Amino acid sequence: MADRTETPTPRRLEEAREQGQVALSREVTSAAVLLAAALLLRGPGSQLGVAFQKVLTEQMAALPQAELTLRTVQQMGFRMAVQILPPLGGLVLALLAVGAMATLGQTHFLWSSKRVGFDFKRVDPVAGFKRIFSARGLVEMLRALLKLVLVGWVTYSFLKGEYPGILALSQFDLPTATQRFFDLLVALALRVGGMYLILAAADYAYQRWDLMRNLRMTKEEIKEEVRRSEGDPQLKGRIRSQMRRMARGRMMANVPKATVVVTNPTHLAVAIQYEEGMNAPKVLAKGAHHTAERIVAIAREHHIPVVQNIPLARAMYKRLEVDDEISPDLYVAMAEVLAYVYRMQGKTPTPARASMDGR
Structure with missing residues (x-):
């Protein structure tokens, strides 16, 4: 029989109280x-x-x-x-x-009726x-x-x-x-x-x-109570993993909408969308290592420009989350990337794009 050496938990004390103890x-x-x-x-x-x-x-x-x-x-x-x-x-x-x-x-x-009788x-x-x-x-x-x-x-x-x-x-x-x-x-x-x-x-x-x-408890009883109150850690881990996969899948589905993908060159990748009428460029997707490779691969499949800019890629990956607009201190570097993309595509910046370039 396991030794009961652990102080009873609040839940154990509450259960004992319900029993009239x-x-x-x-x-x-x-x-x-x-x-x-x-x-x-x-x-x-x-x-x-x-x-x-x-x-x-x-x-x-x-x-x-x-x-x-x-x-x-x-x-x-x-x-x-x-x-x-x-x-x-x-x-x-x-x-x-x-x-x-x-x-x-x-x-x-x-007042516990369980003690009556x-x-x-x-x-x-x-x-x-x-x-x-x-x-x-x-x-x-x-x-x-x-x-x-x-x-x-x-x-x-x-x-x-x-x-x-x-x-x-x-x-x-x-x-x-x-x-x-x-x-x-x-x-x-x-x-x-x-x-x-x-x-x-x-x-x-x-x-x-x-x-x-x-009311002392064994270590196994403590672990079992934690599992009951907080859920099975393995099951919770699987749920979190599944949620991350679903979020990553939704993020990857947005890559084809990107205007440009900025890389580090292979370790990091950030997909950026910027269209006329937007206040600032927005992060559609970001990732490191295998996820970065996947973002670049999807971008190339859809003929989206991939631009290497190590400082900009690092700054955006570290400071921004998906759906965030880039911060004002990155406007100049981002404008240079967009201007390069427009020249490469033979496009003339619209007034909105020219405004972005001038920030």
């Missing part, structure tokens, strides 16, 4: 929810503490006077629900929103046993132990420091003791949430590393 840490969600709960209980969610304190005070005051029957208990439960459920419901909805945003933030708002392999006891005792299972167990140790240490350290204050709660009246106990719980949640946030950052980095490691 993204870096996702549940610890990030847990830390976000825990910290959000602590912060909300200090702010808008403090009404939950007030409601709980009020219910507890009322129930403690009513206990000596009320006879504990089923109806009495039901009434007490209803009063508690009426006072506690509204602030508790708002807090739960807010925490659900925070948890959802923490998850979607990690996955960049991914029941997988019988997940309930296979043999497969489950293998997962537990695999390398990944060992890592998960070590992470759970580390989390338990760190969170336990933070909790123990906090409670140890607040132990005298906790014992002193019995000296206060019920509302004050309840409020102080509620504040202690919020402070503990903030401490544990902060530690959880550090663990979550490390866990997300691990999940990201593990995902990239699992």
Whole structure:
């Protein structure tokens, strides 16, 4: 089996994302929810503490006077629900929103239906046993132990420091003791949430590393993806070659329209057309070596003059493309060639040709 040593390509990452394979840490969600709960209980969610304190005070005051029957208990439960459920419901909805945003933030708002559905392999006891005792299972167990140790240490350290204050709660009246106990719980949640946030950052980095490691590709997979995305290089080469042949064929078909062919004398050939009414001579065809020989051969077949002018041929071949008009700095040299052709053919330059000669 080929070694998977190559970093996954953007296409590979996109395909994995479509399959629902993204870096996702549940610890990030847990830390976000825990910290959000602590912060909300200090702010808008403090009404939950007030409601709980009020219910507890009322129930403690009513206990000596009320006879504990089923109806009495039901009434007490209803009063508690009426006072506690509204602030508790708002807090739960807010925490659900925070948890959802923490998850979607990690996955960049991914929703993949391909990850939804029941997988019988997940309930296979043999497969489950293998997962537990695999390398990944060992890592998960070590992470759970580390989390338990760190969170336990933070909790123990906090409670140890607040132990005298906790014992002193019995000296206060019920509302004050309840409020102080509620504040202690919020402070503990903030401490544990902060530690959880550090663990979550490390866990997300691990999940990201593990995902990239699992998505590594072989050199052959890289080559195959390049072929899929850009096409077979051999096929593309054949297409380019065919296009060049077609362009050369069209170019050769224009040579019979030329007024003159300027050569170098055998290495380069440029077919030039110049007729009355044209702004400047135009390149119909050009080529080197075998193509130049072919241009000269076609020109002679059609009795088109072939003139040797090495500097002019080199300049036009290097600087001009097919269908380009010659540049003004070549007018004089081109006019001399055309004048020679006209004299050789016994023609008298027309006013347009005379104008060209004078440029």
